[in-house]
Amino acid sequence: MNNSSHLRTVHVTRYVTPLREGGSLPALVEADDDFLYVLKFRGAGQGVKALIAELIGGELARALGMRVPEIVYATIDPALSRTEPDEEIQDLLRASDTGLNLAVHYLSGAITFDPVVNTVEPYLASKIVWLDCLITNVDRTARNTNMLIWHKELWLIDHGASLYFHHSGQNWEEHSRKPFTQVKDHVLLPQASELEKIDTEVKSILTLERIHSIVGLVPDIWLTGGSAFISADEERDMYIQFLETRLASSEIFVKEAQHAREALI
Template sequence: MKLRTVTATRYVTPLREGGSLPAIVEADDDGMYVLKFRGAGQGAKSLIAELMVGEMARSIGLPVPEIVFIDLNPDLARTEPDPEIQDLIRASAGLNLALDYLPGSITFDPVAGTADAELASRIVWLDAYATNVDRTARNANMLVWHRNLWLIDHGAALYFHHTWTNYLQRSKDRFPAIKDHVLLRFATELEAVDSKMSEQLTPQVIESLVNLIPESWLVENTPFSQPDEHRSAYIEYLYARLEQPRHFLEEAIRARPLAL
C-alpha cells in the first residue's frame, strides 16, 4: 500500500464549513485537492486518523476520494490576505494530507437522501469500528458525486489516540455514539456484513495502513520513545478491536431501532 506525494503550488480558497479550515489547493500534478492542515486543530493526530480510516475504507471497497501526501511551502502564505490562514499555512509547513477534489459534488442530504442497505451497513460498521463520531445528520461528511456516495473527513475518528491511557482496555469500547450515525436507519444488514468486513481487515492490511503514517507525524505529543513503539500501539488497538465479541457491532444493532 502506497500513497502518492504531490506539492502544493497554489492556494485557491478556504472551505470555511470545516472546523479545521481545510482549503482547496492546486498541486504540481495540475490536480485540485482538499488540503488538511497539519497545523490545524488536533494536528498530526487528525491527519493520522484521516489517513488510516480513509485508506481502511478503500481497502474494504468503500468509495473514498484519492488520498495523497502533500508538501506545503510556507511561502504560499504571502499571497493570502487573511492573517488566520497565513498563520495556518506557516504552521503546516512540510508534509500534510489531501483528498482529491470532486468538482460538482454535493453534500449528502440526510432528509432527502437514501442509501442502499448493504452500503449503509458497511459504512456504519466501519465507523463503529473506527469510532468515527463525525458522520451525523448535523455533519454527514459524505458527498454525492455522479450519483454515488463518497466518504470524506475521517479526522475525528480513532479518538482513543488523543490519550493512550489504557488503550487496549478501551479497544472494547461499545461506541454508544453510533446511535447518531446518519445512515444507521438504513443499515439493516449489519450482522450480514460483519464477517466479510472483519475478514477483509487482515493483519497485513492493518499493518500496511499503520506503516503509511509518516515518521514525522509520530513524534508529536506522544508517550512513546520511538516511532516503532507508536506504530505497534496502533496495530495492537486495531487488532484488539476486531476480537470477538465485537461490542461495537452489538451496540450498533441495539441502537438501530432507536434511529428509525
Template sequence: MQQSLQLRTVNVTRYVTPLREGGSLPAIAEADDDFLYVLKFRGAGQGVKALIAELIGGEIARILGMKVPELVFARLDPAFGRTEGDEEIQDLLKASTGLNLALHYLSGAITYDPAAAKPPGARLASGIVWLDAFLTNVDRTPRNTNMLTWHDELWLIDHGASLYFHHSWDDWEKQALRPFEKIRDHVLLSQASELEAVDDEFRSLLRPEVIRSVVSLIPAEWLSAQPEEASAEERRQVYADFLISRVENAGIFVKEAQDARKSLI
C-alpha cells in the first residue's frame, strides 16, 4: 500500500529579503525551525494555483528520483510584516496571511547555465524533459532554466508555471490528452536521447494511488480559495484525474518531445 505523503509545517518568523527575479516577489524568510526558506506567497501573481502547481510538480519530481529542495507549508501570521517599510511587500504579506509554500534555501547554489555548466547527462536530461512535458511546464528554457547547481548536483526549482489547464477548468479532459508543443523550447531537449527508457520507468512509478497521494497534500484552504463553482474535493479530484490520464496517455507527449528533438538536432 502506498504510504501517505506528508509535508512539514513551519511558522514564518522573519522576512529576510525579497527575490526580485520574478514578478511574484518570492522572498528569503526564516522560520521557527531556524532554517531559511524561499517563500512563495499565496497573495502573489497567480495566487494559490501557482502554489498548487509548485507542490504537485516538486513532489512528483522527487518521486521520480530528481533533486528538489524540501517543500514545506509556511504559515504567515496576520501581524507579520506590519513593520515592513516597502508598501508593495507589505500589501503582499497582508494578502498572504495563512498557509503559503516554501522551499528550503540552498545557500551557495548557482543558477544552471547551459552555456557554462557541465551537461547533466542523457538519462537525467530525458527525465526532466519527460517531467516537464507531463506537467505542461512552460518555464524551463535557456532564458530561465529554473535549475540550480548545488554541491555538483542539479536541483529543480519553481514549478509554479505548470498545470496551466487549471487556469481554465473547461474541457480539462481534452487538455489532459494534448501534446505539449512548448517542449520544443526546453533547455535540455537536445540532450534528452533516452525518453523511451524514462517513459517506461516513470509510468511504473506514477501509479494512480501515488498521484492521489500527491494531490492529497493540497490544503483544502487553497482549493477553497479558488472562485470556480466546484467544491474543494471536486477540484482535488480533477487534479488527480488529469494527472492519471496524462500518465496513461504519456505516449502523446513523449512523441511530441521526440519529434521536437529530431527537428532540433
C-alpha cells in the first residue's frame, strides 16, 4: 500500500536555473509555498528509478538521525515549458509535467563538504559509510561528496545513484548479499572506525515496520512494473526484500568496509 501521506506535495510555479551536475539536469525551482527546491525530473535520463533511490536513500538516512533536506513530491505547471527558451530544458519540463516528480528543499548558502577542510567525527562517519554500504550508494567520493555544510552542520544530499541494481535488472536477491566493493572510494572511510558499533545500533532502528513505511512512500506511478513484475506492489516488495536481506547479512558489507579501511590506513 502506498503510504504517500507522509510527504508533502508542492506545485512548481517558477523555473529558476538549471543545476548542471551530471546528466540529469536537476533545477532550482520555486514552488507554490514560496520555498526554493532542487527539482529532480521524472523525465530525466535515469527516469523514475533515480527518484525512487533518492527517496528511499534520503528517508533511510533521516530515520537514522542524519540531516537530510526535506523531500517532497512535486508537480510542474505545464505553462513552464511554453515559456522556457532553452529547448533541452523545455523538453525536460514537458516530459515531466504529468505525474509526480521529486524535489528537495534548497539549503540556501550551504557550501560543499571538503574533506581537506571539514572533519567528521568517527561515529557519524561510520554511520554514513554504513548507510551507503546498505543502499549501495556509489556517489559519495572525494570528487563528488554529496554532502553540504549548512549552519555548521553536515547535511546529506543526492542519493539517486543508490540501489543501482534496479537499473541493470540484476537479480536483487543475489545483489542484496554482495559486499559493497566501491566503499574503498568513500570519502569518509578513513574516519569510519566504529562500523561494528553502528551495525548493532541501527538494526534496532531499521525495523521491518520502518522499512515498509519508507518504501511505502514510493508512489505507484513510479513503479511501472516492467517485464519482471506483475504489479507496482510486487515491485515495491522487491525493494523491501532487498533492504531486509541486506540488513540481515550486513556483516558482509561491514567486513568489506573494514578491510578497505585497513588498506587505506
